Every structure is written in structure tokens, then in C-alpha cells.
Amino acid sequence: METPALILAGTHSGVGKTTLTMGILQVLSRNMKVQSFKVGPDYIDPAFHSFITGRYCRNLDSWMLSEDTLRYLFLKNATGADFSVVEGVMGLYDGKGAGGGQGSTAHLARILNLPVVLVVDGSGMAASAAALVLGYQQYDPRILLKGVIFNNIKTEKHYRLLQEAVERDTGVKVLGYLPREDFIQLPSRHLGLVPSSEIRGLRELLERLGDTLRRTVDLEALTALAQDYTQGFNRPALTLPLPREEVNLAVARDSAFNFYYQDSLELLEYLGAQLIYYSPLEDSSLPASLDGMLLGGGFPEVFAPQLEANRSLRGELRSAVDEGMPVYGECGGLMYLSQGITDGEERLRHMVGAFQGRIRMADKLQRFGYVEVELQEDNILGRKGSSYRAHEFHYSVLEECAQNSYSLLVRKNGGREKPQSWSCGITKGSLLASYPHLHFYSNPALADHFLEQCRRYKQRRRGKK
Secondary structure, three states: OOOOEEEEEEOOOOOOHHHHHHHHHHHHOOOOOEEEEEEOOOOHHHHHHHHHHOOOOEEEOOOOOOHHHHHHHHHHHHOOOOEEEEEEEEEOOOOOOOOOOOOOHHHHHHHHOOEEEEEEEOOOOOOHHHHHHHHHHHHOOOOEEEEEEEEEEOOHHHHHHHHHHHHHHHOOEEEEEEEOOHHHOOOEEOOEEOOHHHOOOHHHHHHHHHHHHHHHEOHHHHHHHHHOOOOOOOOOOOOOOOOOOOEEEEEEOOOOEEEOOHHHHHHHHHOOEEEEEEOOOOOOOOOOOOOEEEEOEEOOOOOHHHHHHOHHHHHHHHHHHHOOOOEEEEOHHHHHHOOEEEOOOOOEEEOOOOOOOEEEEOOOOOEEEEEEEEEOOOEOOEOOOOEEEEEEEEOEEEEOOOHHHEEEEEEEOOOOOOOEEEEEEEEEOOEEEEOOEEOHHHOHHHHHHHHHHHHHHHHHHHHHO
16 A cells, blocks of 8 residues: 655754644645654644644654554555655654664654655755765665755755755755744743644744745655655554443543543544543533543643642542542643642642642653553553553652552663663552553553453442442
8 A cells, every 4th residue: 555655854853844844734735635643752743733734643653663553553544645744753863772773763764665855954054965965865775865955044045055065966856945034933841842722823823834835845846756655565454452342531631631642542442432522621520421531641730720720620530539430640640630739939739639649840851761661560551560662751750659659660771871760650549640651552452451441440330320
């Protein structure tokens, strides 16, 4: 099965590939059904993609997911679209460790056999740009490096110098450039870009960005490049658990909680979950007849005053935990389920209080990177000894928590660094709250086990009536 697609990769983080990707999606989406993907465990960039295309962006992570799973998810989601755009992560060869292997954009490009367009910061360069592109081209000849787009270009004359040098000395086609414009800058905060839902005037900004790219990038050549290369593989057949009796699963989704992998949510639906979305910011009560709850990551610290003010919902959620409802909280969900969040000015905002422990916001990143997680005891995700790969990224610290409530062992091996391990995963009855972000396709049995706990709770709830 074949679908026209390409990868937009960067020479390094901050080179402008996200901005360029958004502009290209903005232009192409006017006349096409465009499916976007994001390499790696990011949540914020995919939200911008989805805002632009009207289709959920999908994450493709070659460290958390197997090669067959990546091919399956790519073709499953690209089918029905006219064109697919994959935004890379960090620099083209940056992945887990220093080997340029798993988790890198290059690794995914090899797995999916997709052509790569390299985004290069052209400021302060002329012929040196050719040497730079040549290095990326020759570092791994298996990569189909077929195009270059420059960013940060002041004048047309400067662009022509770069184009001439690169095309003459590397044979790679230069497709255009993005000029240096103040309006293109998007606001950021501690976890990256400010989410799309919080930026006023985003639609107008994207329109201006699209208009700019129509003048400066050869979009016809860009799309033709993708048509010239085909994946050459069929959709693999994955062995997934079988769907069973439906359960009602509440999913917290609003400006405070929106870090979800869409494929994970759809896997839960396939296995029998009826997803019912609600807002801890806006809704005064939980949805009726629930069999379980999922609270993903996000920014509860940013919206702590509003979350604290919603006392009725916090009380209902705490009661649901006390009654034994299966509740899985992840990162931001863990923070909300705690007793409270203390900000940098020592103000405590009361949260759900579902377990003993408080959150303190730090002024620097506490944990970041890929981790391997092993269940140290049975919990709502699986049996003791079950494991999965995940990702951590947080500025907060959990304090005043009893150590005997931990049920996960988290391991990280950072290349030359000594392997690290620490305890995590607060359990209390049928509650599990932890920092690692889980992609259910990394171990679909965990999704199945979680929903089975919801079914058992549903049966107990029926028995009480």
C-alpha cells in the first residue's frame, strides 16, 4: 500500500521545523486532506497540527513502538488522506543516546522508507551551507535526503547564494525558504510552545504564515518529491486483544489536561471503552454511570486556581477513588489527584486529595527522557512483572508521599551515564497515578487489563443496585 508522504527534519532543535511544518500544513490543507504525524513523544506540536488540518495528528515513536506497529499506525492513519507530512524531532539523527538510533527522525525515515526534506538555518552562511547539507547526506546514505528548505533568510539574494551552493555541491534540490519575520515567533513556556488552545489570533497568524510560504517555497516541487518515492510495504497484521463488553471511561480533556496519544485513545475504544470527555475546569460534576477514569498530562499548575475552585468535581472524583473505581492519572493527572500543588511563590492550591502526597513546582526540569517501567505489584495496568516503555518530562516533584504506596520501578539508561532507577506510581486501591507517559500501543495488554478492571467495577456497581 502506498501513500504520498515526506518527513520534515531539522539540523537541530530550534531550527524552525515546527513553524515550517505548520505553514506547509496550512497551505496544503486548503485543497487536500492532509494527515500529519509527529516523530517522538511530543504532545504540543501535534495539537497545532490538528488545529490546522482538522485531523488528529499521530505520534510515531521508534523507541516506544515496534517497527511493525509504526508501519501499521502510519498506513492506518494515512489511508484516506491525499498527502501526509511527518514532522521530525530534534535534529535528523538525534535519538536515544548518541548513536542516532531508536527514537530519531532518521530511524523512522528508514522504517517507513520516506523522503526527507531538511530544514536548515541559513543565517550567517553561504557556501558553508553546502558542507552542512553534504554532512547530513553522507552521515547515513540510507536516508533519502531529497530536499532542503532554509529558515531565517533576510534577502532573496542571500537565498540564491545558498541555493546555488547546495544544489551544485550536493545534488539536493533546494525547495525554498522561510524569511525572518517577527510575527512568525510563537510564545513558549516551561514544557515548550504554549498550546494552540491558549494562543489568541492563531488562525490569523497561520494564514499569514501560509501566505508567506506560498511566495517563498516551491510547494509543487515539494509534493512532487513525495510522489516519486513509495513506501514499498503493506500494513502489518498486529495481534491485538479482542474487544469485549463496553465500559464507560471518563477522559479529562480541556486546557489543563490534553496530553493524549490519539492512537492510544482509539485503541481503548477498539477494546470496548466508550470514551466520555469532561472538563475538570468547567464541569461541576462527573459524567453519570462511569466504570473508570483516565486523567492525562497537561498543565494543571497553570490552571491550579480554577481547578481548586471547582470543589464539587474534586469531591466527586475523590469519592469515586474511595469507592474503588479504576482511575489512571498520568503526570498532570497525578498532580491533580494529589493533595495539592505548591507554586514557586509557596502558594498551595488544593487538588483532589485522592492519595497522600503533594506536588511542588521546581524552577528546573526534574526528569526528561525515555524510561522503562516495570510493575512491582499488581495494579490496574497489569500484573507484577509486566513492563512497558514510556517517556518522562516534568518540572514538578512529588513530596510527602509514603514510599510503600509506590508500585512502579522506573529505569533509565543514558548511554555513558550509569543506569538509574527510582520508584514511582502511586497506588491506592484501584488508583494508579504516575509520571511516565504511556503509549498503549507499546504494550496493548495494559490497555486490555485496565479495561478489564473497569468491567469488574461495573459488575460490582450493578450488584449494588
